[in-house]
Each structure stands twice: as structure tokens, then as C-alpha cells.
Amino acid sequence: MKATEEISWALLSAMKQTNETFFLTDSDGIILHVNPAFEKLTGYSHEDIKGRKPNILRSGEHSTEFYKDMWDTLKAGLPWSGRLINRRKDGSKYTEELRVCPVKNDAGMVKYFFAALRDITKELTLESQLLQSQKMEALGLLSGQLSHDFNNLLTIVIGSTEVVLESTKKNTTNHVLLEGILKNSKEYSLLIKQLLIFARRHDSVIKAMDLNSMLSDIRPLVKTTLSASIKLDYRLEEKLKTAKADPEQLKQVVINILLNARDAMPDGGTLTLKTENITLTDGAVHFLKAGEYALLTISDTGSGIPPEVIGHIFEPFFTTKPKGKGTGLGLSTAYGIIENHNGKILAKSEPGKGTAFYIYLPTA
Template identity: 50%
Template sequence: MELTPETCRIVIDALNQTSEALFITDVGGTIVYANPGFERLTGYTLQETLGKNAGILKSGEHSDEFYADMWGTIKTGREWTGRFINRRKDGTKGIDETHISPIRNVKGDLSYFLAIRRDITREAALEEQLIQNQKMEALGLLAGQLSHDFNNLLTIIIGSMELVMEEIPKESTSMKLAQGILKTSQESANLIKQLLIFSRRQEAEPSLVNLNDIITETKVLMDRLLGVNIKMEYGLAPDLVKVSMTPEQFKQVLMNLVINAKDAMPSGGVIKVRTFNQSISKGLSPSMKAGDYASVEVSDTGPGIPPEARERIFEPFFTTKPKGKGTGLGLSTVYGIIKQHKGDIVVESNPGMGAAFTIRLPKAD
């Protein structure tokens, strides 16, 4: 069909004004056209992209097999839809929903490819967080049921052992064995207690508190705990809003995060505790309501957390520490306490750049 100049102008105007990023490459991947939406998405102007290979957008996040599958599909004349993690001009990375369609000339030969891209970085992050929340909720239910059953059994064991010990001579070998059994049972009960916190089945008694006050109270204890090769820094917001929180449990949260940071830096480093007010808008997080929050960030200068470990960091019994060096319940306990108080916790980390755990607790009514 022959297009009139007016129709061509309308088509060009539509391509230039659409919010989606559109670009056309030849069969070798060289960019021959890009609309203004492409510049808004990537940061690259038309002049910077014409004649360049679309590979300038590669982030290094995809395998060779990923690209082989994509090229293998479109070079046979079929359409391809998928998600790319692309690098922007400023070096940041974003997730783009992409649809690529083959373009044939009048002879029917494959000549070009049209790619339409939409930035879904924010939606993908919310989707991942929702999946993680559902996963943690399922783990919490399982942990709660198992902990409840084991706790009942341990209560019987501890009670029975205490009665038995009243009948055993104090200096006998039997007494030493009994004391060992009792100690082990009590340690097991403590692990169960932490699992119950993770599953949010242990009752909390919150009160109206300023988190800055609790942090200040624990400063001396933390300094003694960390030793001389770890430096503590604080940045506490003077106008931090009050929250409804169980003080002792927040101390446990803080100590667990600080100890976790310390363990990540055996050669020493800096741990910073920072507080600030934060307003959460609707849709920022699927697990949080819109409103005002008191936020606490605990960051370190350690080696960071690998992506595969970051995804599981709050799971009970998951640990990156050597065998025998940790139970894997520290961060899951933190997660359970914060969720019990209707808050949220997130972790940000890149290998070699340390880690930052941020707690958000809703402002008290």
C-alpha cells in the first residue's frame, strides 16, 4: 500500500510522541532509528545511537544463551517478547519489557527489527518484594507450627529434668550428665523462642518510644561488644517521630544487625547507625501502608552480600557464616520482630561496597 506524505507525517509524529521507547536496527543489530522515548529511557540521543550497535545497552546481566535464544527467534522471522536488564547512559541499570518484531521488505526478505521497550524497573521491584513477602509468610507459618510443637515437648523435658535432678546426688556423674541435658534443652528452648519471634506468634508488649533513646541506651554496650577494630558512627535525626515498639525487642533487633555487620568485617571497619523520618506513598511497597515512618539504617563497610544470598538473607537457618559460627536465626528474628510491629525491613548491598539494612516502623497514632 502506497502511503501519502500526510500519512507518513502522521506515522512519524506518532512514533516521536509515544511514551514507549522505539528503535529500529538492521539484521546485524546496528541502530538506524530511535524515537525520543528511547532517549528518555536510555539517556542516549539519536545522534549518539545512529550507526551504533544495540549492544551498547548491554548490562552484563544476561548470559550468552539468553542473547542466542533472542537472536535465534527473531532471525527466523518470529516475534520475541521478554525482559532485558539494560545499562543506561549514566551507568545505572533498569529492567525493560521488550517486544521485537521482524520487518520485511517488499520482496519478503528480513531487513530490519523493530524493538519496543517499556521501563518496568519499579514494577519488577514491587513484584519481587511481593513474592519475597509471600515466601517469608509461608516460612513463618511453618516455623510457628513447628516451634509451637517443639516448645511443648521441651517444656516437658526441662520440667522433668529439674525434678529428676532433685533426686540425684549433687557431685555425682549422673548430676553432670543431667546438667548437660538441662543446659542443652534450655538452649534449644531459646532457639525455639527466636523462631516464634520470626513467625510473630510470641506476644509483644509495645509502648510509645523514640528509637533514638533506645539506640543511645545501647551505645556503651555496643562499643564494648565490637572491640577496637570496629568504629561506630551515629547520625540520629533530632525530630524522629515516635513509634509503638517493644523496647527490649528493638534492642535485640539493633544488636543483631550490629553483630551481623561486625561478623562481616573480621579485619575491622565502620558501622553506622542512622535514623530519619520517611513518608511512604501508596504503591511504594506492597507490604506497607502509605504514611509516615521512623526509619533506622544500619550500614557497614564490609565486603557486601552476594545477590544469591541477599534473596534468602531473612530465612530462618540461612547463614553465610562457617559451620558452627552461627544459627542462621539472627536476621530472621529481626524480620519477625519488625513485621510483628507492622514495619518493614529491606537490605541493599553490592559486592565490595558493604551492606545497609533499613528498618521502617509506622509513626504512632
């Protein structure tokens, strides 16, 4: 008996001291014991949750049938494993890999359920970020090759049209038609240049620059771009570190984002431009290298972006605007520019509350 008690004590001590998350229930699913790792993950203390069932963690993300299948498996004396999205005490959600093992007595009856779980939220986030980066890289390669070919063709069209225009009389039908061809060709040429920027096939003049000064310089332009009903709020870090960037391209990034923010606030709102210094560890932000960065945040109080849309906003030609109201290249161009700077641009949004763009730039 003493040996059994010692083993039980050793197992409980191991559960308390390990970083792995465990809990134990009786055959009806009533929680008997949780370890400190469980308390840390869920926010529930041992006293909070003892005597309750694990359904206190339910997030509403799974169907009744899902839980019924799980419980039927366990009641049959079989182990169950799978992924769950659960809710912490503070209301935040997390994804876990859960393994539940029935513990039987000598008669083969289930007396307890022992559960081991692992929080995989960060892993899934990194996996999603990696897939998104790979997709954008593939789009960049495809866009770059197509744009390069079209650019060569348009160069010939524009050059030939200009030569023929010089030999035709003004105000004639042919002259007017050729002017139309030239105008449209030049417009498409500009679109292709934007695609080449997205594909990172565009020369940049990256140098040490004062991000705050650039933002101050374009303030009159920003005010002109925005409607009078939009309040402009600058929050610039006084001791901001020097960024490594192409000033002209960075201006284009800011203007492209501002135009989207303006369109998201037709009835007015607040547009905030904020700069700050930030130190990142490896992988802290979408695979950026560890180091010092200047962070520019551009946020609005507009209509926001639906969750099913936000994953596509940096893709070329993707737009939610009516036909003829946008090319769908503004944000993809911004993405290409920042990637070319060895930085990162990310977006977070909540429908009805607004959108924020986070631009990380390496410092000099």
C-alpha cells in the same frame, strides 16, 4: 502521495507523543529513529544513537548465541520477541520486554525493523519481593507450628528434670547428668523462643517510643559489643518522629545486626547507625502501606554478603559462620520482630564494601 506523507507524519508524531518506547532501524540494524520515551529510558539522545546499532545497549548478560538466534530470526523475515537485560548510557542495567517486527517492501524484502519495548525492571523487582514474602510467610507458619510443639515438650522436660534434680544428691553422677539435661533444655528453649518471634507467635508490647533515646541508651552496650578497632558513628535525626515499637524487642533487633556487623569486620571498620523521617507511597518499599515511617539504617564497612547468599539471610537456621559459631536465628528473629511491628527490614550489600540494613517502623 500527499496522503502517504500525512500518514507517515501522523505515525512519527504518535511515536513522539506516546509513553511507549519505539525505535526504527534499516535492514542492517542501523538506527534511523528513536522516540522520546527511548531517550528517557536509555539516556541516549536521538543524536547520540542515530546511525549506530542497538548493540550499544548490550549489557554482557547474554551470550553471542542469543543474539545470533535473534538476528537469524529477523533476517528470515520473522518477528522476534523476548526479554533482554540492557545497559543505559550511565551504565545502569534494566530489563525490557522487546518485540521486533520486520517491515517488508512490496517485493517481500525486509527494508526496516520496527522495535517496541517495555521496561519491566520494577515489575520483576515487585514479583521477586512478593515471592520472597510468600516464602518467609510459609517458613514462619512451619517454624511456628514446630516451635510450639517443641516448646510444649521442653516445658515438660524442664519441669520434670527440676523435680528429679531436687531428689538427687549433689555431685553424684545422676545429679551431674540431670544438670546437663536441664542446661541444654533451657538453651533449646531460648532458641525456640527466637523461632516463635520469627513466626510472630510472641507477645509484643508495642507503644510510642523515642528511637533516638533507645539507641543512645544502648550505646555503652554497643561499644562493649564491638572491638576497639571498629569506629561507631551515630547520625540521629534531631526531629525524628515517634515510632510505634516494642523497645526491648527493637533492642534485640539492633544487637543481632550489630553482632553480624562485628563479625564482618574482624580487622576493624566503621559501623554507622542513622535515623531519619521518611514518607512512603503505596508499594514504594516492599509492599509497605503509604504513610510516615521512622527509618533506622545500620551499615558497616565489612566484607559484605555475596549476591547468592543475601536472599537467604532472614531464613531461620541459615548461617555462613563455622559450625558452633552461630545459630542462624539472629537475623530471622530480627525479621520476625519487625514484621510483627507492621514494619519492614531490608538488606543491601556489596562484597568487599559492606552491608546496610534498613528498618522501617510506623510512626505514632
